[in-house]
Every structure is written in C-alpha cells, then in structure tokens.
Amino acid sequence: MENIVPKNFIQQQIVDDLAAGKNGNRVHTRFPPEPNGYLHIGHAKSICLNFGTAKLFGGLTNLRFDDTNPVKEDTEYVDSIMEDVKWLGFDWEDRLYYASDYFDKLYDFAVELIKRGKAYVDFQSQEVISEQRGTPTKAGVESPTRNTSPEENLRIFEEMRNGKYNEGACVLRAKIDMASPNMHLRDPLMYRILKQSHHRTGDKWCIYPMYDYAHGQSDYWEGITHSICTLEFEVHRPLYDWFVDELQETDYRPRQIEFSRLNITYTVMSKRKLLQLVKEGYVKDWDDPRMPTISGLRRRGYTPESIRNFADMIGVTKVDGVTDVAMLEFCIREDLNKRAQRLMCVTDPIKVIITNYPEGQSEAVEAINNPEDESMGKRKVPFSRVIYLEKEDFMEEPTNKFYRLAPGKEVRLRYAYFIKCQEVIKDEQGKIVALHCTYDPETKGGNAPDGRKVKATLHWVAAETALPCEVRLYDRLFTDADPDGNKEKDYLELLNPDSLQVLDHCFIEPFAKGAPALSNYQFERLGYFNVDPDTTPEKLVFNRTVSLKDNSKK
RNA sequence: UGCCCGAUAGUAUAAUGGUAGUACAUCAGACUCUGACUCUGAGUGUCUAGGUUCGAAUCCUGGUCGGGUAACCA
Numbered sequence: 001m002e003n004i005v006p007k008n009f010i011q012q013q014i015v016d017d018l019a020a021g022k023n024g025n026r027v028h029t030r031f032p033p034e035p036n037g038y039l040h041i042g043h044a045k046s047i048c049l050n051f052g053t054a055k056l057f058g059g060l061t062n063l064r065f066d067d068t069n070p071v072k073e074d075t076e077y078v079d080s081i082m083e084d085v086k087w088l089g090f091d092w093e094d095r096l097y098y099a100s101d102y103f104d105k106l107y108d109f110a111v112e113l114i115k116r117g118k119a120y121v122d123f124q125s126q127e128v129i130s131e132q133r134g135t136p137t138k139a140g141v142e143s144p145t146r147n148t149s150p151e152e153n154l155r156i157f158e159e160m161r162n163g164k165y166n167e168g169a170c171v172l173r174a175k176i177d178m179a180s181p182n183m184h185l186r187d188p189l190m191y192r193i194l195k196q197s198h199h200r201t202g203d204k205w206c207i208y209p210m211y212d213y214a215h216g217q218s219d220y221w222e223g224i225t226h227s228i229c230t231l232e233f234e235v236h237r238p239l240y241d242w243f244v245d246e247l248q249e250t251d252y253r254p255r256q257i258e259f260s261r262l263n264i265t266y267t268v269m270s271k272r273k274l275l276q277l278v279k280e281g282y283v284k285d286w287d288d289p290r291m292p293t294i295s296g297l298r299r300r301g302y303t304p305e306s307i308r309n310f311a312d313m314i315g316v317t318k319v320d321g322v323t324d325v326a327m328l329e330f331c332i333r334e335d336l337n338k339r340a341q342r343l344m345c346v347t348d349p350i351k352v353i354i355t356n357y358p359e360g361q362s363e364a365v366e367a368i369n370n371p372e373d374e375s376m377g378k379r380k381v382p383f384s385r386v387i388y389l390e391k392e393d394f395m396e397e398p399t400n401k402f403y404r405l406a407p408g409k410e411v412r413l414r415y416a417y418f419i420k421c422q423e424v425i426k427d428e429q430g431k432i433v434a435l436h437c438t439y440d441p442e443t444k445g446g447n448a449p450d451g452r453k454v455k456a457t458l459h460w461v462a463a464e465t466a467l468p469c470e471v472r473l474y475d476r477l478f479t480d481a482d483p484d485g486n487k488e489k490d491y492l493e494l495l496n497p498d499s500l501q502v503l504d505h506c507f508i509e510p511f512a513k514g515a516p517a518l519s520n521y522q523f524e525r526l527g528y529f530n531v532d533p534d535t536t537p538e539k540l541v542f543n544r545t546v547s548l549k550d551n552s553k554k
Numbered sequence: 555u556g557c558c559c560g561a562u563a564g565u566a567u568a569a570u571g572g573u574a575g576u577a578c579a580u581c582a583g584a585c586u587c588u589g590a591c592u593c594u595g596a597g598u599g600u601c602u603a604g605g606u607u608c609g610a611a612u613c614c615u616g617g618u619c620g621g622g623u624a625a626c627c628a
Contacts, residue, residue: 012570032628067575126626136556136624171626181557183624185564200603235558235623258559260621265565272627313577315567319559320621327578370606372591389600403589414586446587457587514610525588 008316023225027059034066035077037271038286038293039084041263048311051090063092070198084294121156123170137492139179145411216240230261237347263322267478301530301545306335336528344459345523351434367415372415386463402457413455418443459524466507469540473501
C-alpha cells in the first residue's frame with residue numbers, strides 16, 4: 001500500500017486519507033447510475049475510475065442504481081447498465097444496490113430529522129417556494145410553516161406518506177439556512193409526492209426522496225469511503241455533508257470528491273440529448289454505432305480493453321475540456337492492430353480480368369492472418385482470372401503522388417502476383433467498366449525473381465469465390481467539434497448528414513463465411529471492421545470501426 | 555449579480571518550492587508485400603500583473619478568461 005503511486009488527484013486524496021488513518025484504512029467506492037438512459041463513454045470513465053481506484057487500493061466497488069425518480073426510470077435501463085458494466089470488464093460481485101433499497105431507512109431518518117426540529121412540511125406551491133428561495137444576492141424568506149412543531153410535522157408527514165395529499169400539495173424540507181450564499185442550503189427539498197409506481201417498490205410509496213437527500217445516506221449505509229462524482233455536484237457537497245453530520249455515529253465518514261466529466265469532440269454526451277437523438281430518430285437506437293454510448297461503441301467494434309485504456313490515458317482532473325476523438329481512435333487502432341484477423345475486402349469494386357491467366361483455372365495463395373501475431377497463422381485465399389479491385393486504387397490519368405494502378409503501371413496483388421494494366425474497358429458513355437491486366441507468373445507469392453520492385457500493393461478479391469457483403473461506413477455524428485458549445489446553432493442543426501454511408505455491393509474473401517456477430521477484423525488497407533448483428537446467414541454486414549491511418553495525401 | 559471551481563504545447567495530462575516531461579494530433583525522415591504497424595527526428599506550452607523566496611507552473615494578492623450553481627431532475 002505504501003508504494004502506490006497516485007495517478008490523479010483523487011488517488012492522491014485517498015493516499016492522504018489512508019495516511020491519516022481514516023475509515024479503518026478501507027477504500028470503498030460506488031458507481032451510482034440513474035436508470036433513465038443508456039451508459040455512455042463518459043460513464044465508462046467514471047466506471048474505470050471507481051472500480052479501478054478501489055482495486056488499486058485493495059478496496060471494493062458497489063453498483064448502485066440511483067432510482068429515486070420513478071417518473072424517468074425503467075428496468076430496461078437497469079438491464080442495459082448491468083450489461084455494459086460487465087462488458088467493460090468490471091464486477092460488483094454481490095454488491096448490487098438500489099437507492100430504493102433505502103426508502104424505509106430514509107423515511108425513518110426523515111422522521112428523526114423532524115423530531116430534531118430539522119425538517120418540516122411545506123404546503124406552499126412550487127412557484128412560491130421558488131420565489132422565497134431568493135436570489136444569489138438576496139436572502140430567501142422563511143416559509144410560514146418553517147417553525148411548525150415536530151409533533152405537527154410528524155403527523156402531516158405521515159399523512160403525506162399515506163397518500164392524503166395530491167402531487168405537488170406539499171413537500172418535506174430540511175431546515176438549514178434561507179440566507180446561505182449557497183442556494184442549495186436554503187431549506188432544500190427532501191421529499192416530494194409522486195403518485196407513480198416505481199420499477200422496484202411498485203405502489204408502496206407515493207413520496208420519493210430527492211437526490212440530495214438519498215445519495216449521501218446511501219453512501220453512508222453502504223460504508224462508502226470515497227464518493228466520486230462529477231463537478232456539477234461540487235456545490236451540493238455542503239448539503240451532502242450536512243446530512244452526513246446528522247447521521248454520523250462513529251469515525252467513519254464518506255467523502256464526496258468531484259472530477260470533470262468527459263467531453264469528446266464531434267459528439268454530445270448528455271443523456272437528455274442522446275435520448276432525443278434516439279427518440280426523434282436521428283439515429284437508429286441507443287446502440288447505433290455512431291452513438292457515444294457503450295452499447296454503440298460495442299456495436300461499432302470497440303473493445304473493452306480499448307475503452308479502459310482510453311479512460312486511463314485521458315486522466316482525471318477538475319479542468320473541463322474536450323478530449324480529441326483521435327485519442328479514442330488511437331486506442332482502438334492500437335488494440336485491434338495487435339489482435340485483429342486480417343482479411344481482404346473490396347468495398348467499391350471494379351472488375352479486373354487477367355487476360356493471360358487461363359480461363360477456368362484457379363489456385364490458392366497463402367496469406368498471413370496477422371503480421372503482428374505469428375501465432376494466428378496463415379490462411380489460403382483463392383485466386384482466379386477475374387478479380388475485383390478497389391476503384392480508388394486505379395487512376396486513368398494518375399497524379400504525381402499516385403503510385404497505385406494506372407495504364408501501363410505494374411503493382412502487386414497482396415500475397416499473389418504482380419499485374420500490369422494493359423487496357424481500360426469503357427461502355428458507350430465512356431464509363432470504365434473493367435480493366436484488362438496481365439500477370440507475371442514468375443511473381444507468385446508477391447516477389448519478382450529478377451528483383452524488380454513495385455511501389456504499391458493492392459488488396460483484391462477473386463470474383464468467383466467472393467462473398468457479397470454490406471459495409472457500413474460511419475463518420476462523426478456532428479460537423480462541429482463542440483456541438484454543445486456552439487452559440488449560434490442548436491446542436492441538432494450540426495448533425496452530420498453523411499454520418500452513415502451504406503455500401504451494398506462489396507466483396508469479401510470466403511474466409512469471412514460464418515463470422516460471428518461483433519467479431520473484429522482488419523480489412524487490409526481499409527481499416528478495422530466488425531460483424532454487425534444485422535448479419536444473416538445470407539448476407540454479411542460489417543461496420544467500419546475506424547479507418548487505418550492514411551498518409552496518402554502526402 | 556452572490557457563492558463555488560478551474561486555467562501548463564493544437565488536445566488531454568505530469569512535474570507534491572529545485573532541469574517544464576509524457577501521450578494523442580501535426581510535420582519531416584527511415585523501414586515496409588497494408589500509403590498500416592514500427593523506428594528516428596522536429597516544432598509548439600506554464601492566462602496576466604505584482605509579491606514571498608537563493609529559486610515559483612507550484613505559495614500569497616489583484617485582475618482576465620472559462621465552467622458550475624438559484625429543478626417537487628440526477
């Protein structure tokens with residue numbers, strides 16, 4: 001424990017707390033999502049921080065659903081959240097909790113606070129309460145019921161619980177300080193009436209605790225030592241501490257620490273906006289591969305390792321900034337480069353006839369499955385007279401820097417032969433329909449015995465044995481690096497109309513047959529792709545996770 | 555407008571009063587049967603004005619800029 005090197009200010013804080021002998025040297029964190037949406041990459045940062053930090057110090061992490069608002073919450077979200085946390089590689093073991101587990105204890109504690117004269121029922125309307133709260137420069141005014149006797153409050157609060165009052169008729173408030181410069185301390189609400197059935201407690205309750213009243217107590221009852229949350233809760237901390245003060249019986253005390261939430265260029269990260277993108281059909285669903293959700297990234301082909309590594313790379317601070325999406329892309333390229341099976345796939349085919357290759361003949365060439373990992377072995381790739389090449393790899397009138405195929409130019413077909421372009425075949429409209437090339441039989445395997453070199457090596461697929469497939473290319477969801485920060489335009493106006501491109505006439509080598517959903521590949525020279533769950537036995541569907549780095553502009 | 559928080563290359567971060575480092579991105583080069591990978595190199599930074607100190611990114615004061623906060627949301 002002494003030789004732990006803190007990686008960020010939170011871990012430093014924990015080192016200090018441990019040195020001060022706090023909490024019996026325990027470290028216990030929690031990840032507390034509200035089940036009102038799907039988890040996104042920002043949550044992944046928090047999950048890695050909470051689980052990773054606890055693990056570093058030999059501590060534990062709880063999963064706790066912050067389900068205090070039945071109006072917005074749903075079991076669909078509970079299920080997806082558990083799936084995503086597990087998929088990321090973290091385990092809460094037997095420590096799965098819900099804030100709703102504490103509804104009884106919370107109620108009892110509220111009763112206790114009322115008895116102590118520190119909470120009261122307020123029958124004023126929402127508008128009046130809001131007005132009485134004052135402004136940052138003007139102190140609030142006290143509610144007429146602020147000094148109702150505990151006995152009276154106890155009676156009314158019980159009536160509240162028993163459903164005597166309608167929604168909005170009254171609330172329970174903490175009696176703190178209507179003149180506090182911190183607005184959150186001006187007698188904050190503890191309970192409101194919601195005649196809503198809850199996804200776990202059903203119709204047992206018609207009053208539900210507010211976040212501020214539930215969160216710190218949940219932490220306390222679970223023995224959480226470090227309650228890590230995002231920056232917007234910083235001003236809530238005095239309130240968190242106020243409730244803990246009322247609860248604290250021993251030296252043990254949970255402590256809230258805030259860090260800045262993750263922003264990434266060319267996307268949005270608020271649940272509200274992501275929900276809108278889904279509900280209004282701008283994307284297909286929460287797991288649309290363009291979404292920054294964990295399920296979206298998973299479907300896109302991101303691996304848990306790459307996301308964990310990303311979380312590690314970006315660090316943890318209190319500075320609010322925007323992380324370049326290029327870092328995320330680096331992480332998945334780095335991971336998949338080591339692990340992905342290589343394949344050849346032609347996404348925008350042009351037919352090439354090798355005129356001196358005997359008709360009806362075919363053979364198999366040997367290809368390396370992953371040059372970064374010899375243990376992945378080799379495979380056979382069929383070769384024959386008619387093949388497909390990528391349209392982009394041919395230029396009738398090549399520019400200086402273009403060194404792929406052109407009339408009279410020789411290139412290598414990866415793992416196969418050198419070919420030379422002899423003739424460009426066009427239709428009546430002058431559109432190129434095919435290329436006639438000749439191959440050099442001496443170059444089998446990809447090397448010329450006479451030692452001559454070619455500048456380019458192209459990927460290809462033999463027509464006869466090619467598997468047709470669909471390839472979906474994704475681009476950034478927004479055209480603006482910071483769609484949230486744009487002052488002139490609403491983020492919806494900044495959606496990239498070309499974020500999805502479907503290529504429906506692609507050909508892939510037969511090795512791909514039967515590839516399981518979500519499996520990752522590198523299509524040589526194109527990028528990393530994975531099998532989309534839309535794949536059927538008849539038709540393979542691939543998503544481009546990320547392209548290869550491309551220096552061809554130079 | 556009150557209160558709270560923050561400010562280090564283009565971006566994200568490290569430096570715990572003692573040589574301003576790292577990663578991504580960018581550019582240049584080497585290598586190459588992927589214009590990939592890998593390798594080498596380059597440029598670019600402590601918001602500002604004072605103060606404390608032998609010495610300040612770090613401590614203090616003022617300013618500037620940015621963010622949060624005044625939901626019966628979390």
